[in-house]
Amino acid sequence: MAGDSHITRGKAYAWALAASLLTAGVATLLRHVLDLANIVMLFLLTVFLVARWLGRGPAVMATFLSVALFDVFFVPPRFSFAVSDVQYLVTFAVMLAVGLVTAELTTGLKHQAEVALQKERDAHGLYELARDLAGVIGLEQLEAALGRYLSGLGFEAALHFLDDQGHLPSLADKPLPLRLALMATAQGEPVEMDDPGDLSRLVIPLKGPMRVRGVMIVGAADLANLATDRQLLGTVASLVALTVERLHYVDVAQASQIEVTSERLRSSVLSALSHDLRTPLTALVGMADSLALSRETMSEATRSLAAGIRDQARAMSHLLGNLLDMARLHAGKVQLRREWQLFEDVVSASLHLLRPNLGDHPVQVGLPPDMPLVEFDAVLLERVVCNLVENAAKYSPPGSSIEIRAFVDGDRAGISVCDQGRGFPPGQLERVFGLFERGQAESSTPGVGLGLAISRAIVEAHGGTIVAANRPEGGACVTLRLPLGTPPAIEAEPSEIQEKKP
């Protein structure tokens, strides 16, 4: 095709005509030397050559022309279509048949050879593309290699990638291509876009082994070209998809490598911080406490100063614990040590820990005896309950009671902590869980608003929810709910069953 493409159709027929006439001329000159049978051969040779070089149409025309020229110029009576010997009708028929078959076969063969050549070129091109793509280490390089390859075929292409939410951000402001691209990715099949006045385009999904990665939009002057090379473009799209996926996993591997390194750094910084800050605080608490409890003669004022130092150092240590926990939780790398256990343990342990800080707040605990086992990290949940109870004590008037209640609510089990204070500022019930958020903008109550933020982070890490509310009768209520799940079976003691019988 490539060698003949400059010969137009009309020219091909003209050449066929000329060849036939030339053959007739040469044969006329050799008329006395050659038998009629050999002259027929000359004509057939011409038909064959025409078929070989000029294609099927000119060859068919040359066949008919040859039969006619042979009849008129060579078969007696010459210069007339009349035939004296009926035998020549057989010659004509055979000549016609051989010519047509030759034309058909030759052009078929030639076409096949051309197709094979084209396929070989395609395969070579694909091989080179694959080799280029195997070496790319970024999407820009991928696009450049693809552009080089497709422009060799007379196409232009653009790549658009799906993000994690399944959107195509690079097409966001082009509604029609976006719609077609989403259609292509959804169906997993190419979609044609024939845009009048512009290039015709084919939208091919990039199907990687794991998932569809995006689309390749190929443009060409003519939709017909796109149609013939559709299979080839499909293969190219697969190669591109594989490359995109490979690049994606290279990114993932690098990201996790970086994450591991930075995680190690972060946790070593945190534990160093924890140790270096807690050691002097421990000494401070211990020494101030020694002074406060000292048996030596000291004025009451001095003693209470020492106690004040001790309490402040303790508060600072508590704050430090909250801050470090928050840092760990924010890094998202807290491994929950979940076990099936009872709220009872956590609530009682929290109250035991907080007893010295609760002052004169009476605590009412409502724990139904038949509470189910819930799966949670006891240490973290204890921090939540401690924070909630401490907040309740902090933000309610001295002497008012604090209520802790455990309950089952559908497929969740929860704990609520309520006080009789002023409650949360209305309209800020969600905001109180924000980092460093406190109910009142400026308050004399100590402690940054870290407690609720940590509580929320811990509860959410358990797949639970935490909400703040104001009670109609006054006071704040914070309620956490954890999923119940399926607790492990408890086999009753055999003797217990026996003893129930009379």
Added chain:
Amino acid sequence: MTPETNVLLVEDEPQIRRFVRTTLEGEGCRVFEAESGQRGLIEAGTRKPDLLIVDLGLPDMDGVELIREFRSWSEAPVLILSARSDERDKVEALDAGADDYLTKPFGVGELAARVRALQRRRLKGLEASPKVSFGRVELDLSRRTVLRDGQPIHLTPIEYRLLGVLVGNAGKVMTHRSLMREVWGPNYGDSGHYLRIYMSHLRQKLEADPAQPVHFLTETGVGYRFQP
């Protein structure tokens, strides 16, 4: 006659050593100090202390290793000081043979109380009595009876066994694992929820307010402690 208690304190921070020493001397103890794990092992061998206090965050060796070594030849009580909030270290140290722990920062009152309790346990071990009473409960180990306010309380065999183990280790922190092993045997390692259920039963039956227990205390993430 009350023999003077020899205490070995293994702690790398001099300021902490100072106030712990003062407190212990106030309790009438004789205090030996070691600033590293290696030094601690040598001191322990020569001083033969009646009480070992170990910081878990020693620079040169793991405190747990020190406890294990010490336990291989001494029965004396061991108190851990732990700056780490990670409960796993405490559990490991307790399973290695430590008796109790204090989380930094701690007050001298707490320290003195723990040390006194451990001393009491050491002396009490010599004169075991079959009768134990706490709160409004009386337990007679020889007759296997439990009375609350003078009324007999029915305990299932497992509840009774659990109570027996806790009372036998009064004041000591028992890890979940050691309680499971003593009550259910070594094959129940993964069924910690049984322990929690039975502990809850004991509280329901023996505590005045099961939601705010004063005898059957939870050491979150570590285990339980029975406080007579």
